[in-house]
Amino acid sequence: MAAQIAIVGGGPAGLMAAERLSAAGHQVTVYDAMPTVGRKFLLAGKSGLNITHSEAYELFAERFGSASRRLKPALDRLMPEDIRAWAKEHGTETFVGSSGRVFPEVMKASPLLRAWLRRLDEQGVTFKLRHRWVGFAETGALRFETPDGETCFQADATLLALGGASWPKLGSDAAWTAILEAEGIALAPLLPANCGFDCDWSLHFRERFAGAPVKSVLAHSDAGSSQGEFVISRHGIEGSLVYAHAAALRDRLAETGSAVLTLDLAPGRDVARMIRDLGRQDGKASFSTRLRKATGLDAVKVALLREVVPESVRYAPEALAGIIKALPLRVVRPRPIAEAISTAGGIRWDEIDDSFMVKARPGLFVAGEMIDWEAPTGGYLLTACMATGRAAADGILDWLNRNG
Secondary structure: OOOEEEEEOOOHHHHHHHHHHHHOOOEEEEEEOOOOOOHHHHHHOOOOOOOEEOOOHHHHOOOOHHHHHHHHHHHHHOOHHHHHHHHHHOOOOEEEOOOOEEEEOOOOOHHHHHHHHHHHHHOOOEEEEOOEEEEEOOOOOEEEEEOOEEEEEOOOEEEEOOOOOOOHHHOOOOOHHHHHHHOOOOEEEEEEEOOOEEOOOOHHHHHHHOOOEEEEEEEEEOOEEEEEEEEEOOOEEEOHHHHHOHHHHHHHHHHHOOEEEEEEOOOOOOHHHHHHHHHOOOOOOOHHHHHHHHHOOOHHHHHHHHHHOHHHHHOOHHHHHHHHHOEEEEEOEEOOHHHOOEEEEEEOHHHEOOOOEEOOOOOEEEOHHHEOOOOOOOOHHHHHHHHHHHHHHHHHHHHHHHHO
16 A cells, blocks of 8 residues: 655655655655755756765765764665666766866756756656745644645655755755754754865955965875865855865864865976975065975965964075975865855754654654765765665655554
8 A cells, every 4th residue: 555655855865765655555755844856956066966975885885974884774775886887877978087176078967956856756656846934733744834824734654854054045044953852852063064165365365366276285184085175255265175185174173263275286296306496596585486496386286385384484495395285275164054055963863763754753764965964075975875775765665664
């Protein structure tokens, strides 16, 4: 007998669960507060939808930090290669970029989302848009605010896939946290992940270099070392290299009130040769000219060096080479969570069982960014959201079979 299943949240986790559950013959209704679904999915695809990553699965499954062990069973059911096969089934061929990231050949999210929604429509999924979930009725029914007033729905099973707290204008405003906490469900605080950081720039540096890319840099933090580039913003720093170290910097700030991203501005340059070349420069030449000729540093790197260590203009070659290879860039605070690519924190793992059901409310399941995990950029976040959506759907099917 077909069950009535409610999915609250029309992002990748919710849509993947809807596809699984409707294919099994159940009546699925997807509720979303926004006028359309998949808004953050579409935003992610504006510059090329990074749908997953091609690295060895053993490495991929370890990219989720302390949550890797709990996420792995879900990832095992929907591996990166399965994501690519799923996309192909929906008419989207993928390719592996130079960094190992996987993209649709069309580099957009919209064709895939349209095909996905067509599949859901063919499988009988109903969408209730502009329906904001506001909690539970005394009967356990779901309560929704709609343009026509409040309405309730009594589901046989419910999946919450409401996202985190980043980009709230697209729908993930984390209003669910207050509802679940009132139900006695423990949450880890939501924190920005894959975010930029504020730095105490001088007015001159901010006005001169905001928006400038800092290319070919090796960065070190508690997260280890990685090479890439970042961008100077009016507030501080942002970009892929910063995001790779964001969790480590954020946690260090929370623990000690201070965090430093150490930068090698000239990776690959031999220090001994750099010292010799600096020593050969004409002392009457400007600091920028001497550095450019001896080290190849461009204007933004020279300015960053002077901004972080103003006294470096007076350093002897040995000390100057040392600071170029290990510039201590102090970050002040993460950028606001609304600006972050994703979030950390959410429903604590000990509040849910291995099928993603909330222990305190049988029949209520959760998936995606609502749970306490985070992922680096590179396709990991989207894959894990879809994988937890699929795993929660399987959990619902098992629960319905046991309780039918």
